């Protein structure tokens with residue numbers, strides 16, 4: 456089974472969809488942000504604050520190399536900037552979870568722990584800058600994706616079903 460690599464903007468629902476996909480398939484799920492936090496034994500927010508973004512991207516690169524060489528049968532959800540890794544297409548089938556910026560922000564705001572959700576994402580601190588980043592990245596996400604799932608107004612369960620159907624068809 457080829458790996459599935461979930462890409463998309465922060466908060467689009469990569470974690471939620473991944474958890475649904477593994478309920479309906481034999482994939483194992485992992486998340487690059489969680490892996491990096493565990494490797495570093497500190498939160499991404501802290502890594503950004505103390506070491507800076509460049510340091511974080513270097514760890515992502517190390518993770519990307521390891522994923523390509525050593526990981527199989529896995530649904531890999533990734534941080535919002537992971538799609539830039541040069542070897543990403545060698546890791547697995549790339550699936551973009553897509554939604555307009557305002558919908559993503561609306562969803563996070565609706566979460567009971569909304570404040571915490573915003574705080575943990577360094578690049579979501581300034582919404583104007585985050586929108587600029589979204590506009591810059593969206594065409595790049597589309598370029599790298601093998602499959603696109605529009606998650607707007609769909610449950611994570613329905614997104615997972617659509618994802619599996621589209622990946623099977625490739």
Ligand SMILES: Nc1ncnc2c1ncn2[C@@H]1O[C@H](COP(=O)(O)OP(=O)(O)OP(=O)(O)O)[C@@H](O)[C@H]1O
Nearest residue numbers: 465466467468469470471472562563566609610611
């Ligand atoms: N299909 C959905 N419908 C409604 N709300 C959703 C859906 N998927 C996710 N959410 C909500 O959107 C927010 C972000 O979801 P999630 O944490 O899964 O995103 P993420 O892409 O993994 O984020 P990050 O990679 O930045 O951690 C959460 O509050 C979650 O409850």
Ligand SMILES: O=C(O)C1=C[C@@H](O)[C@@H](O)[C@H](O)C1
Nearest residue numbers: 465488499534535536576577
């Ligand atoms: O969009 C991004 O570049 C990021 C998204 C988060 O998932 C984390 O990977 C980190 O905060 C960077």
